[in-house]
Amino acid sequence: MISVSNISKTFGDLPVLQDVSVELHPGKVNFIIGRSGCGKSVMTKCMVGLLETEHGKIEYDGRNFTTMNRTQRREVQKEIGMLFQGGALFDSMTVEQNVQFPLMMFSNMNVDEARDRVNFCLKRVELTNKNHLYPAEISGGMKKRVGIARAIALNPRYLFCDEPNSGLDPQTSIVIDNLIREITYEYNTTTIVVSHDMNSVIEIGDRINFLNQGRLWWSGDRADILRTDNKELNDFVFASGFMREIRENLRK
Amino acid sequence: MKAFYTHVGRYCIMIGHAFARTDRLSVLRKQVMFEIDKIGVQSLGIVALLSLFMGAVVTLQTAVNIDSAWIPRYTIGFTVRQTMILEFSPTIISLILAGKVGSNIASEIGTMRVTEQIDALDIMGVNSAGYLILPKIIGAVMIFPFLVLISMFLGIAAGAVIGEAAGVITYNDYEYGIQFDFRPYHVPYALTKSLFFAFIITSVSSYCGYFTKGGALEVGRSSTQAVVYSIVLIMTTNYVLTQLLLL
Numbered sequence: 309m310i311s312v313s314n315i316s317k318t319f320g321d322l323p324v325l326q327d328v329s330v331e332l333h334p335g336k337v338n339f340i341i342g343r344s345g346c347g348k349s350v351m352t353k354c355m356v357g358l359l360e361t362e363h364g365k366i367e368y369d370g371r372n373f374t375t376m377n378r379t380q381r382r383e384v385q386k387e388i389g390m391l392f393q394g395g396a397l398f399d400s401m402t403v404e405q406n407v408q409f410p411l412m413m414f415s416n417m418n419v420d421e422a423r424d425r426v427n428f429c430l431k432r433v434e435l436t437n438k439n440h441l442y443p444a445e446i447s448g449g450m451k452k453r454v455g456i457a458r459a460i461a462l463n464p465r466y467l468f469c470d471e472p473n474s475g476l477d478p479q480t481s482i483v484i485d486n487l488i489r490e491i492t493y494e495y496n497t498t499t500i501v502v503s504h505d506m507n508s509v510i511e512i513g514d515r516i517n518f519l520n521q522g523r524l525w526w527s528g529d530r531a532d533i534l535r536t537d538n539k540e541l542n543d544f545v546f547a548s549g550f551m552r553e554i555r556e557n558l559r560k
Numbered sequence: 561m562k563a564f565y566t567h568v569g570r571y572c573i574m575i576g577h578a579f580a581r582t583d584r585l586s587v588l589r590k591q592v593m594f595e596i597d598k599i600g601v602q603s604l605g606i607v608a609l610l611s612l613f614m615g616a617v618v619t620l621q622t623a624v625n626i627d628s629a630w631i632p633r634y635t636i637g638f639t640v641r642q643t644m645i646l647e648f649s650p651t652i653i654s655l656i657l658a659g660k661v662g663s664n665i666a667s668e669i670g671t672m673r674v675t676e677q678i679d680a681l682d683i684m685g686v687n688s689a690g691y692l693i694l695p696k697i698i699g700a701v702m703i704f705p706f707l708v709l710i711s712m713f714l715g716i717a718a719g720a721v722i723g724e725a726a727g728v729i730t731y732n733d734y735e736y737g738i739q740f741d742f743r744p745y746h747v748p749y750a751l752t753k754s755l756f757f758a759f760i761i762t763s764v765s766s767y768c769g770y771f772t773k774g775g776a777l778e779v780g781r782s783s784t785q786a787v788v789y790s791i792v793l794i795m796t797t798n799y800v801l802t803q804l805l806l807l
Contacts, residue, residue, distance in 0.1 A: 356683050358679055358682060358683065382685040382687075385682070385683055385685035390680065390683045396675060396676040396677050397677075398677055399671075399672075399677070409684075410684050412584070413584055413587065413686055414684075414685065468683075
């Protein structure tokens with residue numbers, strides 16, 4: 309479990325996160341949703357150690373990440389898999405080399421074992437026979453799948469996904485969503501998805517945390533979203549008339 | 561002034577991180593070999609071409625400027641040797657490589673930064689500075705002296721060929737000139753300079769790329785900054801080293 313307690317972050321005079329506390333559970337797809345600029349990405353970056361918080365603490369299964377030194381943090385980071393919005397695949401490496409990279413750096417596998425593991429991960433994300441292509445030669449959806457394969461190569465305990473569906477068509481989005489859900493349940497990972505894609509939230513979100521103006525505004529599960537009277541959340545989730553109509557029909 | 565100290569501080573911290581810890585020695589070895597090829601071997605063409613023309617031009621210019629009968633023709637060989645060994649091969653070649661290698665390093669690392677590839681390394685627990693920057697520094701420091709030696713040889717050889725072909729000096733006079741008053745210490749002096757220049761080019765360019773913020777425009781800006789800062793530092797270091805090692 310990842311426990312975030314009272315974290316705050318400002319950039320200059322601009323407060324981006326204010327006293328945010330949230331618990332993210334293993335074996336569940338935990339969503340962090342909110343409008344653009346509400347602090348979702350900053351919160352994620354603080355959680356993985358790319359940014360420092362000013363107050364509060366972040367604990368990974370009881371280990372206080374905020375007070376750790378660089379070396380101790382690296383040990384926790386080795387248990388983290390992250391899927392980036394743009395994929396963040398290494399341009400100079402093939403698909404196979406990208407997935408193999410964490411194995412090469414941190415495992416004691418020999419070449420054959422590493423190749424088997426890479427093929428397993430690529431098969432898991434339904435991407436076979438693409439091993440020798442470079443990131444520039446594959447589609448956006450494939451890049452995301454390679455990103456997932458790389459993220460799960462070392463069996464991470466924590467999986468962070470930053471806007472996993474951005475720039476993807478609806479069908480590919482569903483494929484990615486299902487993959488994230490399956491991997492979460494299969495490996496009991498603590499999965500954190502940062503998104504404002506409501507289809508994904510409704511489809512796979514087990515626990516949903518709504519950030520607004522740098523604060524945790526609302527938490528609940530999928531069913532709660534349909535019932536809540538929280539104005540800001542309703543304005544965000546059901547921004548379009550179409551979504552409001554769906555909600556009314558579901559309520560009936 | 562505050563910005564200057566900020567840059568110096570960040571640069572020192574980055575270098576500290578780059579040398580702090582190596583995740584896998586086998587990976588570092590492989591990366592160093594890759595960088596030697598990329599920085600050194602792939603620069604051989606431009607180094608050879610420039611050295612040949614520099615040697616040829618210095619030969620012709622010296623010949624044109626020797627009007628007096630009191631100045632022997634072998635001075636041409638002597639001048640070519642001195643300029644190539646002391647300045648042209650270590651310094652001018654380094655300036656050229658600051659443009660070629662420096663901009664390449666800054667744009668490569670800068671692009672990795674803005675496309676979150678460096679974040680990906682950090683989140684995996686990889687020492688990103690150590691993985692990306694250290695192999696470049698080691699590779700350049702290892703290969704630059706060889707490039708400088710090749711440049712010296714080609715420049716002096718080109719002078720001989722062009723001098724003879726243009727009819728300004730015979731091979732015998734040229735040979736006498738390049739051996740005249742030869743001080744072997746000048747070669748290690750030049751190679752020592754090249755080690756410093758290699759470190760400056762790779763580390764400064766890596767710094768410019770590593771702290772790039774924004775998008776394509778900023779990557780281009782970092783690339784330009786890398787070349788400018790490298791050139792300024794090379795020229796400053798050149799003066800300081802010359803003062804320390806030659807006088």
